[in-house]
Amino acid sequence: MHTISLSTISTPASHVAAALTDTGPQGLAANITKDTLEHFGALSKSEQVTRIPGESSAFLMVGCGADINYRNFAAAAVRSAKDLAELVIDLTLASESEILEAAEGAALGAETPNSYKVSKTKLQKLTLLVKPEFESLEIERVIQIATQVVIARELINTPANDLWPQKLAEIAANHAKHLPIEVEIWDDERLVEEKCGGILGVGRGSVRPPRLVKMTYRGGSKHLGLVGKGITFDTGGLSLKPAESMVGMKYDMAGAATVMAAILAIAQQQIPVTVTAIMCLAENMPSGQATRPGDVLKMRNGKTVEVLNTDAEGRLVLGDGLTVLAELNPDHIVDVATLTGAATIALGNRYAGLMGRGSAIELVKEAGAQVGELIWEMPLPEELRPLLDSDLADIANVKIGNRAGGMLIAGWFLSEFVADDASWAHLDIAGPANNDNAPYGVVPKGASGVAIRTLVQLAQNLADN
Numbered sequence: 001m002h003t004i005s006l007s008t009i010s011t012p013a014s015h016v017a018a019a020l021t022d023t024g025p026q027g028l029a030a031n032i033t034k035d036t037l038e039h040f041g042a043l044s045k046s047e048q049v050t051r052i053p054g055e056s057s058a059f060l061m062v063g064c065g066a067d068i069n070y071r072n073f074a075a076a077a078v079r080s081a082k083d084l085a086e087l088v089i090d091l092t093l094a095s096e097s098e099i100l101e102a103a104e105g106a107a108l109g110a111e112t113p114n115s116y117k118v119s120k121t122k123l124q125k126l127t128l129l130v131k132p133e134f135e136s137l138e139i140e141r142v143i144q145i146a147t148q149v150v151i152a153r154e155l156i157n158t159p160a161n162d163l164w165p166q167k168l169a170e171i172a173a174n175h176a177k178h179l180p181i182e183v184e185i186w187d188d189e190r191l192v193e194e195k196c197g198g199i200l201g202v203g204r205g206s207v208r209p210p211r212l213v214k215m216t217y218r219g220g221s222k223h224l225g226l227v228g229k230g231i232t233f234d235t236g237g238l239s240l241k242p243a244e245s246m247v248g249m250k251y252d253m254a255g256a257a258t259v260m261a262a263i264l265a266i267a268q269q270q271i272p273v274t275v276t277a278i279m280c281l282a283e284n285m286p287s288g289q290a291t292r293p294g295d296v297l298k299m300r301n302g303k304t305v306e307v308l309n310t311d312a313e314g315r316l317v318l319g320d321g322l323t324v325l326a327e328l329n330p331d332h333i334v335d336v337a338t339l340t341g342a343a344t345i346a347l348g349n350r351y352a353g354l355m356g357r358g359s360a361i362e363l364v365k366e367a368g369a370q371v372g373e374l375i376w377e378m379p380l381p382e383e384l385r386p387l388l389d390s391d392l393a394d395i396a397n398v399k400i401g402n403r404a405g406g407m408l409i410a411g412w413f414l415s416e417f418v419a420d421d422a423s424w425a426h427l428d429i430a431g432p433a434n435n436d437n438a439p440y441g442v443v444p445k446g447a448s449g450v451a452i453r454t455l456v457q458l459a460q461n462l463a464d465n
Helices: 036-039 070-080 096-108 141-155 163-177 187-195 199-204 251-267 314-326 340-349 360-371 382-388 408-413 451-462
Strands: 003-007 015-021 051-052 058-064 086-090 127-128 182-186 210-217 223-234 276-286 297-299 304-306 332-337 351-356 375-377 424-428
Touching: 003 096, 015 070, 036 051, 058 070, 070 086, 070 096, 070 199, 096 127, 096 141, 141 163, 141 251, 141 451, 163 182, 163 210, 163 223, 163 251, 163 276, 182 451, 187 210, 187 408, 199 276, 199 297, 210 251, 210 314, 223 251, 223 314, 223 451, 251 276, 251 332, 251 451, 276 314, 297 451, 314 332, 314 408, 332 451, 340 351, 340 408, 351 360, 351 408, 360 375, 360 424, 360 451, 382 408, 408 424
Parallel strands: 003 127, 015 058, 015 086, 086 127, 223 276, 223 332, 332 424, 351 375
Antiparallel strands: 051 058, 182 210, 210 276, 297 304, 351 424
16 A cells, blocks of 8 residues: 655655646646646546646646545545556645545545556555645544555455455454454354354355354443444355356455454544444355255344245344344444345445434434445335244245335344344445446445444544543
């Protein structure tokens, strides 16, 4: 990852990134004429970058529209400069908060590191040019959080042949080694002892057995509980996915990577709040010992579940994880999962769906808005709950043949594993967790690391109030 530093003097560099708004060039580029902009085809269209040669250095004119979003401005500048060794980003007109946003965008905007092919990115040094009064501004906090996001992105992008439940558990433990975080790894024998029938049922078909990772940071009196879905690969089990739907299922552990990165960042920042993060890890495979449609699993909280579709497995592992958290009686619980294709149908690929009850809903919405992540609250309509009734068990994991409200029905299932008066939020990140298209904002192609910054901000807000 490139180094990021502040300076009040424009250091010698081949290129300077400057903003182009609807009113014209900003900062150091203010003297560039309209004729020059038109000659090189520069537009103020958001995130369009145009190179304009100058006497001592070239300008990268970054389109920003009517108003500059400094986070996205810096991210676009970094992406456009990947063939350069160094870059200066002009922030001479930015405020303190805008500089912090730009530093975050500069760290998040680059292509995610990839050990499977040779990187073509040359950018090593990035300087943020600021006014003298901001020369000593502390940008380390946002850089540290952004670094955890990038680490999570790289992990989420890892193919399943190199990442399985035990391996992911070991990675989490290694990352926590030098931080004040206690780590427990429950193997399959421990999962039997702990009566985690959901996780065991999902992982039964794989030769690589399931794991539960419990990470605890004891930073303060308020207690935030996090749980993440960690299906390291999802074939659908015996309810096998079509071939084209199976591509990309390495991303099905994004929820677990999200809560892991969040607690690591919270501990690194020494935010005064206690956090427990549960990673529910399994590989959903078909085999002679896999869970069958129609089987009944007994969950940790004692409820029985009739599994009508083994491809609705995420809610099964989360059910056990939510129960483990609920037993600790945290002040707020947030679960994160690439849970339903229905979330993408309803909200597209950039919004996370938010469901639940209690104060956690508004807390998550507020934190998401503060860091610029897109979250949309969805209802839990009471008329949908009877669709999960089972003649054989306490509840079914799906309603066969029903295509309406799939995201909401999944939310109702999860609600069975938290108390009625709990402050609980469920984030379905199936849409924004992975970006198959061109980069935008601070999101690169591939894993996005969505919701990590929201959870860290949530913890900070809890500590501040």
